[in-house]
Amino acid sequence: MSIRTRLTVMNFFQFFVWGSWLISLGGYMGSQLGFSGLQIGSVYSTMGIAAVFMPGLLGIVADRWINAERVFAVAHFIAAGALIAATRVTDFQTFYSLMLINSLFYMPTLALSNSVCYNVLTRREFDVIRSFPPIRVWGTVGFIVAMWAVDLLGWTKSTNQLYLAAGAGLFLGCYAFTVPPSPPFLDETRKKKLASSLGLDAFILFRKKNTALFFVFSLLLGAALQITNAFGGPFLDDFKSTYPDSFGVQHPNLLLSISQISETFFILLIPFFLTRFGIRNVILFSIFAWVFRFGLFGLGNPDNRLYLLVLSMIIYGMAFDFFNISGSLYVEKVAAPKIRSSAQGLFMIMTNGFGAIIGGYGSGWVVDHFTSSGGVRDWPNIWFTFAGYALALALLFLLIFRNKRIETNQASTPS
Template structure:
């Protein structure tokens, strides 16, 4: 399930920016706005479908239906060339795909918990198959020559339809139906998970989830266009010819850092693990600003390797942190709330903000000043690291062991 969950995303997430910029002629702000659909969807849809899964319908069935609708939207988007239509169908896709990220975690946690597994130790080796699926999809799109083709969307849709069918074969994840939850006003309004904001540490965690979430979509949207802009200066370089293969090093790095998460969490605690992640984002962007796909290719490769720490140490550890802090009865809602903060409000800020930065450093001839673009993003991450170090002071490992 994890393999195909992220195969769907990997088929287009990294390469769609290049397709939109080169084949459809979209501007930086338009590309950013398409990527922002994931943020818009994540503001309310993960929480909404999480509530449905917590109360009325098995989580794996909600998961399946969402994938069917999301796949249909991708098929429709693949046939569009104008911005308005393309944006609309990608928005529909995001509305139903983004909730499946939280629902897949919820289904996994539910099955593991019911079978008495230690979630903190058991989940990362399972989740690593999602990263493998993402990498396989990226390589397939690159080697088939689809990085600037609508075929990447058809590939993602096919995988989504298969996953929707497969979801009906996984162990059931039924909702909790006790009388207290039925009569709860918070439950009726779908505000269960917001009680977590009463705890100072987790409230701060969600605030930084929003701020750090802004960094998550930047290289997804503009990594491809960045490498493609070297096609005139370095037309025969590996990064220009095979952008997805180069960028996939980031996901390969994830497989290592995912497996290291339990060690780092128990040794350093959630605060330091998140801080490591933010500092890694600083290095990720700075190395992009200094590198190129020719004589400075090693800097880009180093940036890809660092991405594993930047992404996993926050995204996976954060999901585990929320899982341990939330009651079982609000598991799906809590995971949905985490998605709202990172891939919702954070992604909206990051998508539109990065699009504005790219256009700001683009001259009238369409030439982009990539070093200043990446250094701007690095400066943002550095400011966030300093703020986190000053504000989030809880060092207790007990926060994730409860």
């Protein structure tokens, strides 16, 4: 098996693990465990808590002392064990604790997976820029395949989704030991200060007003990323009494997977949009796409308005990709080369860390606010509230980043 094929398999299962439960677990927690909206949101916020510091900590271990593929493997073993344990509990506190453990060890593997690929490709003298994207795209395929498998097997409301994720994680942990080694670069990494290894150098970027405001928007937009992950499943499940035989109720993961499929197409459109409209406008398109993403959910249903839900899934590709890719490029522009990696890590912390925490708890509070004492959720008002939040961000972005100010930042570190 070639190096590229072996790394492709690793990326496929890396995201297969996540896709097995990320989209459907909210439905399981709501319908089978009886968790409230705030409780569901808090479980999803564990990924944000983990993303704040665990990638940096395990990254230090892989950079300084232990081969990256071994750290990657052990992290998957622990995360899988937590998922297996979570299948056997029904009380919120224990379930939350186990999912927190899973997040603490799964989230760092997202970065470690990239590190292993970069190290192996570099050591084998591949062109990383040309070789990695075709490998990474199979991660998205793995995520979609997992979603479809859980749906077609009827496991969207079952603990079997967690067993499937755990099984794939255990396989991947074992498989990682067969990947070419990625030993630490001892001379370079042991000379780095702890602050540099944790990515804290990049906080100097907050001394530039425009860049600081961008990172604040990254945090606020990051809050939107978790909303449909956590509540897309419960939303469709609540139609089981009115449209029990509809496609969306029968196959929620298949419907929601259109979002991930859309991602793969919008990634290909990013170069055209960036060239034609610039980073500022592409980010603005992303924010307005979130408005339509949530608004169409509020207007649609899985029966006679299924087309509105499908359109929302398609728009998700623009909402997700345009901000994440364009935002990353903006950070690349404003960060000096010596803090480039730290700056990208800071971008991830703001969006997938603090943003996800705020999104998890905030969305849970909104859902509970629009839930009656009898447990009936007012989904149109829930989604319109989220759409209003995104619209407010879009208007603020227009006011703050006027005259293409976001395009004219110089790539320098403030002194």
